[in-house]
Amino acid sequence: MKREIYKKLLDWxxxxxxxxxxxxxxxxxxxxxxxxxxxxxxxRQVHYINFQKDKTACDIFTGNLSPRKILEAMQFYLETTIExxxxxxxxxxxxxxxxxxxxxxxFCEDMRELAVVSAGSLLGVTQTVEPFPVGQVY
Numbered sequence: 001m002k003r004e005i006y007k008k009l010l011d012w013x014x015x016x017x018x019x020x021x022x023x024x025x026x027x028x029x030x031x032x033x034x035x036x037x038x039x040x041x042x043x044r045q046v047h048y049i050n051f052q053k054d055k056t057a058c059d060i061f062t063g064n065l066s067p068r069k070i071l072e073a074m075q076f077y078l079e080t081t082i083e084x085x086x087x088x089x090x091x092x093x094x095x096x097x098x099x100x101x102x103x104x105x106x107f108c109e110d111m112r113e114l115a116v117v118s119a120g121s122l123l124g125v126t127q128t129v130e131p132f133p134v135g136q137v138y
Contacts, residue, residue, distance in 0.1 A: 005030075005034050006034070006037075006038060009021075009034070009035075009038045009042075010038075010042070013042055013115065018112060018115070019108045019112070020104040020107050020108055020116040020117070020118065021116070021117040021118065022094070022104070022117075022118050022119075022120070023035060023117065023118070023119045023120075024119070024120050024121070025121065026121060027121040031119040031121070032092055032119055035090055035092075035117050035119055036048070036090065039088045039090055039117070042088075043086060043087055043088040043115065044083060044086040044087050045080070045082075045083075045086075045087045045088075046087070046088050046090055047074065047078055047080065047082055047087060047088070047089045047090065048090045048092065049074075049078075049089075049090070049091055049092065050092040050093055051091065051092065051093045051094060051095075051096035051097040051100065052092070052093035052096050053093075055096070057077065057097070058096075058097040058099065058100065060073040060074055060077055060100075061097060061099035061100050061102075061103055062099070065099065065102060065103045065106050066106065066110070067103070067106050067107045067110050067111040067114070068110075068111070070103055070107075071084075071111075071114075074089070082114075084111065084113050084114045085113050085114075087114075087115070088115040088116070088117060089114065089115070089116045089117070090117050090118070090119075091116070091117070091118040091119075092118070092119050092120075093119070093120055093121070094118040094119065094120045095120040095121075096120075100118075101118070104116065104118065
């Protein structure tokens with residue numbers, strides 16, 4: 001299925017000033033599908049982590065948030081090799097791992113050659129336990 005978003009993702013990929021991409025929106029609207037399809041067609045390999053399904057993946061982000069250290073830990077965790085200029089990393093349901101979300105800043109500063117995308121349906125929403133209300137984070 002061709003989507004309008006595919007062209008925007010291509011523009012992002014080819015941008016001279018590419019930064020990590022955050023795709024947010026309502027649940028079940030095709031965010032994951034669109035990013036996976038794009039990654040499979042446009043990159044050598046997609047390295048995918050879903051933080052909602054795999055809670056232990058957050059351990060990659062404990063301690064040092066240096067992109068080099070995160071990349072080393074990811075390669076070990078996923079049992080693969082990540083090529084910075086040919087592969088894409090996809091963090092799905094990133095809101096379930098706040099330190100992964102924070103790490104995007106450092107990928108932007110220190111490793112722009114690596115394509116990093118993320119998706120989340122609950123980004124910007126605070127999930128708390130009573131007595132605190134659930135609401136937008138500003």
